[in-house]
Amino acid sequence: MWHDNRLCELFEIDHPIIQAPMAGATTPEMVASASNAGALGSHGCAMHSKDQFLADMAEIKKQTSRSVNVNFFVHKSPQNMSVDTVNEALKAWYNKFEIETIPEAVETNFPFDQDMCDAVCSISPKVASFHFGLPDATLINQLKAEGIKIVSSATSVKEARWLEENGADAIIAQGFEAGGHSGWFLPRNGADLTGTMALVPRVVDAVSVPVIAAGSIADGRGIAASLMLGASGVQIGTAFVTTLESCASAVHKNSLLDASGDDTMYSRAFSGRLARTIVNEYASSMENVNDLPDFPTMNTITAPIKNASLEQDKPDALALWSGQAAGLNRNTTTENLISTLVKETRDRLN
């Protein structure tokens, strides 16, 4: 049924569907389940230590022998970690949750480095994907020498060309609608991020590697539409957050199942970088606070607020990552979701 087999051949998978790597939602169970169902299971390892990463990969290997993808962030280490302005804005939140000790701003969630690259090569997954660009050429070459395929996200034609020139074997065209962190990494001169429908055909025209559509794809209609736009396959995130295998909090899952999809916003207030969440009190209250420390400093200093919100089972201050297709989310298993997506796409295309 897949006219364009480029992605299936490149990744050795049955269906050109990538279960998106989402730090804080993907589990070894989800990844293995997605891969066993013929899609590309992907683990979000951006917040993993090397030991956690190796332990999770061992678990995944126990559960599947099919292709998997591991994902890392390649942001620059923070230069500006000044939190004076933001601590002023956070006061109300510390008071609200009766938090007495304001945490120090320390660097965490380190960018992908030589040490992690060695760990990845020791496992040799079929695919390694990156967010916010690509690691240095030395690391890319080391991964490629292992036969690992390289993937990253483009939010513009300019970024897609840059990724192809710097070694990407496939490029995700990530639309404005996508949940969680935008992969945006090159200047936009004040321009809005680009929607999936606008981005995909223009990226397809600009590069020769296979293009993966991402952003607001949650059912067979979205997959069939992506293929019509010229994509070789799709990456789907939000729809997997509500699966049985997801480790997202119950509050997060329930927020997604209740969401319309017209109720999300980009916010920098959780991590310091643009990420799409369901609108909540925290994101709204921080909308006009512009003097934020560099990514991912906000992660550390907002941790007690997020934890308190979670403990009280309230969505008010949680990062409720969500794409704009949230209204289509289902409460099911990873395996079921993938077989349903394949069936829906087949029905749509015929």
Added chain:
Amino acid sequence: MWHDNRLCELFEIDHPIIQAPMAGATTPEMVASASNAGALGSHGCAMHSKDQFLADMAEIKKQTSRSVNVNFFVHKSPQNMSVDTVNEALKAWYNKFEIETIPEAVETNFPFDQDMCDAVCSISPKVASFHFGLPDATLINQLKAEGIKIVSSATSVKEARWLEENGADAIIAQGFEAGGHSGWFLPRNGADLTGTMALVPRVVDAVSVPVIAAGSIADGRGIAASLMLGASGVQIGTAFVTTLESCASAVHKNSLLDASGDDTMYSRAFSGRLARTIVNEYASSMENVNDLPDFPTMNTITAPIKNASLEQDKPDALALWSGQAAGLNRNTTTENLISTLVKETRDRLN
């Protein structure tokens, strides 16, 4: 080739393609040409006086006997017309263009009213479409009694339901990517506008009238994708701005032909309402000026700046309305564009 014939039957057209009504770009020639090619030609009459409207309609009638659509704005007349803050911000622009007389803020571009409704009924076009909601029930009933089909734009599922309940015979699901004014008219509680890919399937699920996809559709790929998402047809705007029959300025046309599509932004600075333009100096300089008078007051007071920019053949201060598919624009005739779109869609679907 059109599996879903609902729109073709409703509007009595051959292809479910609407050439979008764009005040300042559509001409009687474009409208007649689009309708003669089997699409729904649409005239943007939001800035027309009744006499201009009647003259244009007479011209269209001379050139085609096929279905046409006329479009009006149904905004509320401005309450806040205070321009103190904005005049301060505009000073630099008046100085730059050596404009000595700052124009008065007067109401222009009046919302659709009884008088215009009578004029429309006297012509009895096949379709009347509206932006920013719908006119009062009395006017809707008068139009419907003439057999005129009613169309309006939804930017959310909530708006789509509202439009269906208030008499729309078809609903445009207008994505965030669309050029010019967003049809947004119900509160969004801080949420971003929704992308086309995310909006269309959810609107299709929510209403029973035919849904028209709009926003970043410019070639057969976008049309085929829209049909996969469940739309019964498409509305295309930006792609028609560069046709021979368009009365958009040469500067505007050239900006579109040079644009990538990743270089647009929403701005309120031209009219007071959100509208997508190619990023330019004026829109960027006004980005943080929030205290704007109600729509359409800005139209009047920025007129000398726009005119000066136009006279100097510079895009700096012009409203360069553009959707995010601008990178796909072609320099051709309306007739040619439509036949190419139909051919491309057929090729894509087979």
